[in-house]
Structures are given as structure tokens and as C-alpha cells.
Amino acid sequence: xxxxxxxxxxxxxxxxxxxxxxxxxxxxxxxxxxxxxxxxxxxxxxxxxxxxxxxxxxxxxxxxxxxxxxxxxxxxxxxxxxxxxxxxxxxxxxxxxxxxxxxxxxxxxxxxxxxxxxxxxxxxxxxxxxxxxxxxxxxxxxxxxxxxxxxxxxxxxxxxxxxxxxxxxxxxxxxxxxxxxxxxxxxxxxxxxxxxxxxxxxxxxxxxxxxxxxxxxxxxxxxxxxxxxxxxxxxxxxxxxxxxxxxxxxxxxxxxxxxxxxxxxxxxxxxxxxxxxxxxxxxxxxxxxx
Numbered sequence: 001x002x003x004x005x006x007x008x009x010x011x012x013x014x015x016x017x018x019x020x021x022x023x024x025x026x027x028x029x030x031x032x033x034x035x036x037x038x039x040x041x042x043x044x045x046x047x048x049x050x051x052x053x054x055x056x057x058x059x060x061x062x063x064x065x066x067x068x069x070x071x072x073x074x075x076x077x078x079x080x081x082x083x084x085x086x087x088x089x090x091x092x093x094x095x096x097x098x099x100x101x102x103x104x105x106x107x108x109x110x111x112x113x114x115x116x117x118x119x120x121x122x123x124x125x126x127x128x129x130x131x132x133x134x135x136x137x138x139x140x141x142x143x144x145x146x147x148x149x150x151x152x153x154x155x156x157x158x159x160x161x162x163x164x165x166x167x168x169x170x171x172x173x174x175x176x177x178x179x180x181x182x183x184x185x186x187x188x189x190x191x192x193x194x195x196x197x198x199x200x201x202x203x204x205x206x207x208x209x210x211x212x213x214x215x216x217x218x219x220x221x222x223x224x225x226x227x228x229x230x231x232x233x234x235x236x237x238x239x240x241x242x243x244x245x246x247x248x249x250x251x252x253x254x255x256x257x258x259x260x261x262x263x264x265x266x267x268x269x270x271x272x273x274x275x276x277x278x279x280x281x282x283x284x285x286x287x288x289x290x
Contacts, residue, residue, distance in 0.1 A: 001042050003075055006068040008035040009047070013065045016055045039064070089279045090119040094130035094139035096146060096197050097222060099266055102241045103159070104143060111286050118279050126220065128195035134271050140280055142269035143287070145239075146197025155269040158287045163201055163262030164254040166226075166243055167235045174253040181209055181260050188216025188234035190225045201264040202237040209260050226252065237262055 012021040012032060022029040040047050047061035057065065095104050100122065108120055123130075123139060127146030133139035134153050142148075148155040165184075167173040173183075184206075192199040206213055216234040219225060225236050226243060230251055246252040268287050270276065276284065 005035045005039055006071050008032055009039055010068050088117045089277045091280055091283055092121050092140045094123045094133045094142045096127045096130055096144040098145050098239045099143045100124040115282055126195040127197040145266055146200050148269050152272055153269050154272050155267040157265035158268045159266040161264050161266055162240050163237045164240045165237050165257050166229055166252050166254050168230050168232045170232055173255050178256045178258050181211055181257050185212050189213055190217045190228045190234045190236040191215050193218055193220045201262055205260055205262045
């Protein structure tokens, strides 16, 4: 039995007249009569008594009227909720560490003021893990600093970033205006884990410069990296935006490396076959235009 049958039946109940119901619904009277007859055949009951050219609801008709009203109301609620989900539906974001820590909070806060009511959840991990989440549909949109390798993931740059060499204030590099790249080969690096976009940018730049390096400490926390560098346990290459506060406070030193630049872009990524709801599209557009 279709929803339309119930809508026609309820309209007849409301006006208790087949002709008036047909006029209200902009259909023929025969279509109204047919819809009611189909309901009566479906349930094996009489829904109306027809006495002296007037309609009267039977006991079964009254019972069905309540159910039909409920069904129509539920359908309207479903329609309303589904459309709301489309316009302001949830967004699952996966963000690599630098983006999640220094870019995403302000971005999400600003977006939610622009599109209030949007529910956003965030998973923070390195670029490789975010890529896996996109491939398995655990995440809708990725914001990453590393390279996406899968041909099934589409990525587009949305912001530039540059890494910088940092050292403690007591380190010999602190007194230099710039650092000879060959001196880096003698240092212990406090470095991110494999799969990190920050590490990949660092490794690629060192390879292009024909430079070797050694890891003194591998971790997945930028706070740990900064604390270890401040404690004099080594040097690091990290996103400039991650250390601006410590540099301004005189707790860390940032030094250029002669002839070596650690440049990269932050990228927004989605599975090529992912259906983007209107709210997801709004977020992507928002990121691209910020």
C-alpha cells in the first residue's frame, strides 16, 4: 500500500466528502474512490458507511485514520530530517598533526559560525593513516601535509607551508645567521615518525641537497619535539607555524639552511568516488577560499 493511498484516505476523512477531497487534492473523484477501495480490499474491512449520500467512518476507518495520520507525519519528519542532514549534515574530518594542531581549530570554528548547526568530528593522525581512513570511508574529508599516494584519492592544495630548522638557545647554531647544510649531517635530529608529511618534506629536501642525516629521537608529537630541542637533545625541522610562539618567547631559535628550503603545501583530500553532501561541499569550498 502506498503513502498516496493514505494521504487520499486522510483527506477524505478530513472533509467527509469524496468530491471535496478530490478538489482539495486536484485529482478526479474516481481516483479518490479507487484509493479508498484499494485500502478496503487490502485490509478486508469497510472504512466508510455510505448513508443518505453521506460518509461516516466505521470503527475500522477510525482506527486506520489514526495510523494513517501517524504514517504521514513520520514521512514528513523523515523528509525534513533527511533534507536537514543534506544541508547541515555531519562531516568526518581526518587531519594530519600539523594541520590538526595549528590550522584546523580556527578553520572549523570559523566555518561553524558561517554554517551553524553543522556537526564536525575530527580524527588526528599522520598522512598515511588519514589516507587509509579515506580509502575505507572512515573519514569524509582529509586535510593533510604529506603526499597522497593512492590513485583513488583526489587531493588539491589549499594552503602553503614552510618548515624551518630549529635548535635550542644554547646550541652552536643559535649564534649563526644561517647554517651550512653539511653541518646538519653531524646533528641528532628529533624527527617525526615514518608516514608523517613533515618527515617526508624534510627527507625529500635533504635528498635533493645530497645530504645525509641521523635520527636521535623519533616521535609523533610536535610538543615532544619542541621540548626535546629546547632541552638540547638535538635539532629538528618543523613547520614554522608550530614554533612561532617559542621563537617569539626566546625559547627556540629558527635558522635558515644555506641553499635548502623545506617547502610544502597543505592539501584537502577526498576519495574520488565519495558522494559529498551539500555540507561537505561547503566545507571544501570554505577551505579552498580561506
